[in-house]
Amino acid sequence: QQQVKQSPQSLIVQKGGISIINCAYENTAFDYFPWYQQFPGKGPALLIAIRPDVSEKKEGRFTISFNKSAKQFSLHIMDSQPGDSATYFCAAYYNNDMRFGAGTRLTVKP
Amino acid sequence: DVKVTQSSRYLVKRTGEKVFLECVQDMDHENMFWYRQDPGLGLRLIYFSYDVKMKEKGDIPEGYSVSREKKERFSLILESASTNQTSMYLCASRPQSRREAFFGQGTRLTVV
Numbered sequence: 001q002q003q004v005k006q007s008p009q010s011l012i013v014q015k016g017g018i019s020i021i022n023c024a025y026e027n028t029a030f031d032y033f034p035w036y037q038q039f040p041g042k043g044p045a046l047l048i049a050i051r052p053d054v055s056e057k058k059e060g061r062f063t064i065s066f067n068k069s070a071k072q073f074s075l076h077i078m079d080s081q082p083g084d085s086a087t088y089f090c091a092a093y094y095n096n097d098m099r100f101g102a103g104t105r106l107t108v109k110p
Numbered sequence: 111d112v113k114v115t116q117s118s119r120y121l122v123k124r125t126g127e128k129v130f131l132e133c134v135q136d137m138d139h140e141n142m143f144w145y146r147q148d149p150g151l152g153l154r155l156i157y158f159s160y161d162v163k164m165k166e167k168g169d170i171p172e173g174y175s176v177s178r179e180k181k182e183r184f185s186l187i188l189e190s191a192s193t194n195q196t197s198m199y200l201c202a203s204r205p206q207s208r209r210e211a212f213f214g215q216g217t218r219l220t221v222v
Contacts, residue, residue, distance in 0.1 A: 009150065032209045043114070043200055043213030044153075089152060093209060096141055096160055098202075102152035 003027055004092050006101025013108050019077040021104045023090035026071070030092035030099075033066065035075050038087045038103075047088070048075070080108045113137070116201050116214040123221050129188040131217050133201030140206040142184035144168075144176060147198040147216070159184055160206075191221045 005024045013019045025033075034049035050057045050064040050073065057064045063076040077084055085108050090101040117132035135142065141160050145153040145168075155168030157176040165176050173195060177185045184203075188195055198218050204211040 004152075006152070034209070036213075041215070043202075043215050045213065046210045049209065096158055096166070098143065098155065098204075098211060100145075100153035102150055 003099045004101045006090050010105045013080045015110050017080050019080045019106055021075045021088055023101050024072045025092045029094045032093040033073050034091050036089045082108045082110050084108050114203050114212050114214040116217050118217050121219045123191050127191045129191045131186040131199055133184045134182050135203040139203040141204045143202040144186045145200045193221050196221045
């Protein structure tokens, strides 16, 4: 039972374009929504996170949009760069219950 | 810098062998986790531990056990390895006071 559904599975974007990855969750008890970035051969690392009392959070070129009523959140990467090519995971937390999406492999073409 | 170290990057084991995957963290974190990562399935939680000698089952505990005798070390044990346990295994730790989880570099296990 996948509690966090992520799409698309893969994404190809031109350099300078906007990358958008979407996630939906089921459990309304989740109270923290991070995005992790994973480069090949490395473990995931925290990129940006949001709490459900906020609708948007921006850090540099990365923005999370959060829609509590729809139980959806998304990651926007503005001015995408080849160095952003990685696998991105959304996650949802409640206490020690950390659930991850299936991942999106992003390729940014130069 | 928080460091989560997994003992092996690559491991090849035979079917039926008992396999130990070790994870050590150096930041006195209370919580530690074992995930397996498979294409299209993301990270699935096998077990987690919120204190020494404490453990909780995750979504896919069958065929696995864990041990946490010391706070810094969390071991994943495959009692009798099978080919369907071929996967990337990721260990993570998280302090009780923060939400950010820190991951190790992963162990790619192949069972032949």
